[in-house]
Amino acid sequence: MPPTFRAPASKASANPAYFEDRMRLSRYFLPTLKETPSEAQIVSHRLMLRAGLIRQHAAGIYNWLPLGYRVLRKVEQIVREEQDRAGAQEILMPSIQSADLWRESGRYDDYGKEMLRITDRHDRDMLFGPTHEEVVTDIFRHNVRSYKDLPLNLYQIQWKFRDEVRPRFGVMRGREFLMKDNYSFDLNQEEARKSYNRMFVAYLRTFERMGLKAIPMQADTGPIGGDLSHEFIVLAETGESEVFVDEKLLEKPIPRDVDYGSDLQPIVDDWTSLFAATDEKYDPSQHPAVGEGIVTARGIEVGHIFYFGTKYSGAMGAVVMGPEGDEAPVHMGSYGIGVSRLVGAIIEASHDDNGIIWPEEVAPYTVGLVNLKVSDTEVTAACDDLYAKLNAAGVETLYDDRDERAGAKFADMDLVGVPWQVVIGPKGLKNGVAEVKNRKTGDREEVSLESVVARFAG
Amino acid sequence: MPPTFRAPASKASANPAYFEDRMRLSRYFLPTLKETPSEAQIVSHRLMLRAGLIRQHAAGIYNWLPLGYRVLRKVEQIVREEQDRAGAQEILMPSIQSADLWRESGRYDDYGKEMLRITDRHDRDMLFGPTHEEVVTDIFRHNVRSYKDLPLNLYQIQWKFRDEVRPRFGVMRGREFLMKDNYSFDLNQEEARKSYNRMFVAYLRTFERMGLKAIPMQADTGPIGGDLSHEFIVLAETGESEVFVDEKLLEKPIPRDVDYGSDLQPIVDDWTSLFAATDEKYDPSQHPAVGEGIVTARGIEVGHIFYFGTKYSGAMGAVVMGPEGDEAPVHMGSYGIGVSRLVGAIIEASHDDNGIIWPEEVAPYTVGLVNLKVSDTEVTAACDDLYAKLNAAGVETLYDDRDERAGAKFADMDLVGVPWQVVIGPKGLKNGVAEVKNRKTGDREEVSLESVVARFAG
Structure with a gap:
């Protein structure tokens, strides 16, 4: 009797710990710039x-x-x-095409200098396909x-x-x-x-x-x-x-x-x-x-x-x-x-x-989780816990766990444009709440820590 | 109050009918060859x-x-x-790289003829990256x-x-x-x-x-x-x-x-x-x-x-x-x-x-559904129904709905190597069963039509 079709064993046995850690800004390769690059016109x-x-x-x-x-x-x-x-x-x-086909269609000579023309080691005419x-x-x-x-x-x-x-x-x-x-x-x-x-x-x-x-x-x-x-x-x-x-x-x-x-x-x-x-x-x-x-x-x-x-x-x-x-x-x-x-x-x-203000469908992450004080063990424990729960619920989360001042963190989160920011600091934690900010409207509200995941999970 | 994160509206409202039809062999672009191409040595x-x-x-x-x-x-x-x-x-x-970096590392001259060297319209040395x-x-x-x-x-x-x-x-x-x-x-x-x-x-x-x-x-x-x-x-x-x-x-x-x-x-x-x-x-x-x-x-x-x-x-x-x-x-x-x-x-x-015998993890489809007699409206209705149910259950299915003889269909299904073949013909249908064949072992068994989906669904 054929077995039922199973999910990959290695998926089931995955250890997500290291994987999740990639989305911590302390490890993420995200070189933001404070200055506006001079070469960029738009x-x-x-x-x-x-x-x-x-x-x-x-x-x-x-x-x-x-x-x-x-x-x-x-x-x-x-x-x-x-x-x-x-x-x-x-x-x-393929990217690299034979010029012969373009001679058949008559476009090889017409296409002009936008076409990147290439000669291979056997002196055959090739090109990097523009279409x-x-x-x-x-x-x-x-x-x-x-x-x-x-x-x-x-x-x-x-x-x-x-x-x-x-x-x-x-x-x-x-x-x-x-x-x-x-x-x-x-x-x-x-x-x-x-x-x-x-x-x-x-x-x-x-x-x-x-x-x-x-x-x-x-x-x-x-x-x-x-x-x-x-x-x-x-x-x-x-x-x-x-x-x-x-x-x-x-x-x-x-x-x-x-x-x-x-x-x-x-x-x-x-x-x-x-x-x-x-x-x-x-x-x-x-x-x-x-x-x-x-x-x-x-x-x-x-x-x-x-x-x-x-x-x-x-x-x-x-x-x-x-x-x-x-x-x-x-x-x-x-x-x-x-x-x-x-x-x-x-x-x-x-x-x-x-x-940037990403529309949700194309946003790199749905939620940006901001730890306001990483030196505060209670705040960090609450953030780590929420981060794990958001990941477990399938909510794509970028976690700012860097030891930076709050202003720099807010500026970076706004810059990268994640649709929702969830901010946890010592003061809110005492009251059991996080601040949730909508990047597009700028609206903020306090949300109890227990209800954050449900707010974003499917 | 922020809304919960929703699944894309257009996903929810998708009409799967036409999409599914792509996996019918009558529409699928699958040009199989009976003859062995002479240029292929392995x-x-x-x-x-x-x-x-x-x-x-x-x-x-x-x-x-x-x-x-x-x-x-x-x-x-x-x-x-x-x-x-x-x-x-x-x-x-990028695929197209600047030769200057390769001059810095000293590899530009060493790499030899395997590197595809290109000159752009401004006569700058470029190359198609081999690494x-x-x-x-x-x-x-x-x-x-x-x-x-x-x-x-x-x-x-x-x-x-x-x-x-x-x-x-x-x-x-x-x-x-x-x-x-x-x-x-x-x-x-x-x-x-x-x-x-x-x-x-x-x-x-x-x-x-x-x-x-x-x-x-x-x-x-x-x-x-x-x-x-x-x-x-x-x-x-x-x-x-x-x-x-x-x-x-x-x-x-x-x-x-x-x-x-x-x-x-x-x-x-x-x-x-x-x-x-x-x-x-x-x-x-x-x-x-x-x-x-x-x-x-x-x-x-x-x-x-x-x-x-x-x-x-x-x-x-x-x-x-x-x-x-x-x-x-x-x-x-x-x-x-x-x-x-x-x-x-x-x-x-x-x-x-x-x-080919695809391992399940990389198989293009999990199930190949073979309609043995498309001219038989009952057989075709049973196949269409099963096809829809397999799709709805997320079982990736290639459906041979072509008006071909059984031998050609079996040969093609074996050739493309889908792990499981589910075959429905007039005789089996009378008894309410499909034949399920394991491509790798060749083992066949009769399975009631009602239980086919459960056999393969997650």
Whole structure:
């Protein structure tokens, strides 16, 4: 008789003590900065350096330190879950690509200096992939033959390199950056529109889960034409470009309980029937005037979805057999989200003078526990006890157990932007209470020590 | 009053229908091959191609398809959990590195043709990192000053590139490969040994969780000297090299309930006091003879841990202030695990003539549900129902709902190596039973339909 499927033995036998200790600031690698780095021109770059999220390695190339990498992985996981939910399948294509495929598509000479070109030891032309249309089309043509295998949507989350002439703004315009890119394959344009719509809705949900307000805006389709190209622009007061948006879009609820097998055209129509455009596209003589239901705001592009038909499949011979036995190039679309850029965009959209204010879904930790007096054994015992209980309850907690003055601790906690601060000192402890502070609103209240865990546990 | 921390609204409101459908083979991108690809010389390479886990992009460079990427991510997650548990902190350093750091350490000219050298658009010398000692030492020297911040252990899981002159054996010796590499920093050699020991024990646990028997073997330390260098070799009949091992090592239990804050030297001594060496190191005139408690086996190197003292910190000026106020170069070690290589190694260690036999911990799915007759509406209804219930119970299930003959379905399920097959056909359904087959043992038994979920659910 087969045994039941068991949880890993080593999980069950894990000793959490040492592991938990990593989240004590006395051990955590969190090099915060008091001074504002002079090279950082925008607030997200300044705060990511100051809060110890990143360190520059070379122009436009960054090291992600523990706290920053934790946020990046949370953002990545939300993107992954919403892609999975919408029916996309995760793969991973290589970073280093063969130039031959790009010669087939005709893009090798066109792409310009942003493409990092490489010669390997056997003098073969390679490149660090700035995008993967050619590679995925090559996979498709070797492995898919029939319309019965469609629709197909393959995605990856991967570090890309584009050799920007003037990298700046930290992770917002870096050279090495993390991207989710995916590619849909359909028999014809009508089916391709359904794939496009699934991504349109998935993107609305993805950005909302990160606490962002992202508005889809019509984008260029180039020689392909049609209406199947949208940029998703996050609204942030410090955004890079000006946008013009129908105010009704700002309050439009994000679709929940989506059945991705159903017709999503009504949802897409509902969003695209209202005006929204970047300043490049806005023409006051043609479009609704500001004030007449149109508001201006600043925005940051975080996603782009695009149907390009048979551009690559035609050039590279990626054909499928249709129901009548006829072969035709497959219809494709591509869909991108700037995952590392999103970390910067979230900070642009959510910060104050004291530092970052993480939305809970992407926060590196939910609770920041502040021990106001580590030399006081009773205070430290109470903090250690609460820390252990929060961990046991699955509440992600960063514990400031350093022997620092209270002001420095408060400043660091505000800077790194954990959503909730739980502060324990000698005075409160006498009354059996901790102070709980909401980082976003600044509201504080006293909470009995016994009820702290229940307040945050699922 | 702060609200309790809630699960994401969009998770709660998720519609699982479309998502689940991805794991139906009628939609899953799983291009299996009946023929053995001629270019594959070893069994793991053959099976990874045949089972649709990977496709070659260029020599030594692979695309990971959905089933293969799923396994890779499970292997990666086990590595991550054991690193976290042992007190290492996850970061991510860049793929594209500045050559200047390698000139500081003196390795730029020494490294040879395996390093992929790149010139960017501003004619700066860059390279695709084959390893990260220089980068991590640079992070350290800019952010850590005092012995109070030690011990520090930083790890990353990242795609590397080494331009092998003759890439072969699939992912076992590719050019682009996924690696876990980490770096420890300590005040002196005595403390560095503790960091080394933590990784030694973490590695024992890591490989065991993947269903592997990995033996640590003394390795070269080069000019550094000492005994702090071990390779971890997985035993597999089809392994690349011959090893000589004290038979008592084969039965030695892996440490459980490890307190990584305690003295681990006794565990390390227990393992290293018994003889184990690769054929390069084995000298019959000096070492115990085969037969006298020593057995021979075949092995695959999957990890290497190494203390190298002040080699990089000295050259690059990474110093810390000691308790007496004196500055000295920090003592370092590095630790590698070949994550993508492990997928191949697991297959080498666990397969038969029919295909892969995944250990449960790294299996892409736990259960393969086989619908023997999709044209039979009752059978299909029973399968759909069971599939939904397995998913709801959190049992990862791959559902073969294709309209194929039974033989082809059994062959594919054996090939992809899911640990448990649950087969439902018209005959069994009449009796209210499914057939449950253990992929590894081949044992089959009839199980009532009602009890299938409970058999596999947590």
